[in-house]
Amino acid sequence: MKIRCVWEHNGNDSILYASNYVGAYTRGETKEIALQKMPGEIVSYLKWKGGAVPDSLEPVIVQEKASSLTISDADSDVLFEEEKEPLTPAEYEALKALALRSAQDFLFLYQSIPDRDKSCLPLRKTFYGQVPRTAAEMYEHTKNVNDYYFGEIGVETDHEGTIAECRQRGFALLEGQSDFLKDRVFLGSYDEEWSLRKVLRRFIWHDRIHAKAMYRMAVRTFGGDIPDPFHFT
DSSP: OEEEEEEEEETTEEEEEETTSTTOEEEESSHHHHHHHHHHHHHHHHHHHTOOOOSOOEEEEEEEEEOSSOGGGTOOOOOOGGGGSOOOHHHHHHHHHHHHHHHHHHHHHHHTOSOTTOOOOOOOEETTEEOOOSHHHHHHHHHTTHHHHHHTTTOOOOOOSOHHHHHHHHHHHHHTSTTTTSOOOEEOGGGOEEOHHHHHHHHHHHHHHHHHHHHHHHHHHHOSOOOOTTOOO
C-alpha cells in the first residue's frame, strides 16, 4: 500500500503528511527520518480509526512545500493540491465523523489524567509562546483552535464547552451555509490558504500532535496506567 506523502520542510526539518490517511503525520530532523517513521504512524492511525493494516506500507512523496516556518515546532501552512477539490456529501460526513471522534477521544484521554495540572516536562518556548506542559494546558491549547480553524473558512464560532461540543457546534454552523461543500480556497490569516478539506485534516492532525504529547507526558509523570485511545503504543 502506497502512503501518499506531502513533504513540508524548512532546510532539513521535515513534516510528512499522509494525504490518503487524513491527519496522520510524522516529523523528523531530516526527510529520511520522517519517512522511516511513517509506516509505524499509519499502523497506529489505522488501529485508532479501526481499519485493517496492510501487509506492506510504502511512503511516496507526491507534493513538496519549502517553508520559512519553524517546522521543528510543527508550524505549518501547506495546502495539499487535492484539498482544493470539492467534497462529496459522503466524503464530508466521513471526515466530519473522524474529526468528531478525534475530539471525543482527546477529551477521554484528558479526563483520564490523574492530575491535570502536574507535569514532569521542562519549560520550553516555541514560535507561539510557552509550550503546553500539563494536561490542562495541552487541552486548552488544542480546544482553542476551534474558532481559529473555522474562522479561516468564514465560519464564526467559539471554543466554549468541551472540545467535542465546540467542534460539533462549528460543524452545525458550517452546514448552515448552502454552498459549504464547494471547492473554495480562502486566503486566511498570514496569507495562508485554507479550504474545508484542509480544516478537516488540520483538526485531526492537531489533535493527534497534542494527544501524543499528552499521553507521553502522562506516562512519564504518572506511570503506565494511562488509557491510550489513539493507539500510540
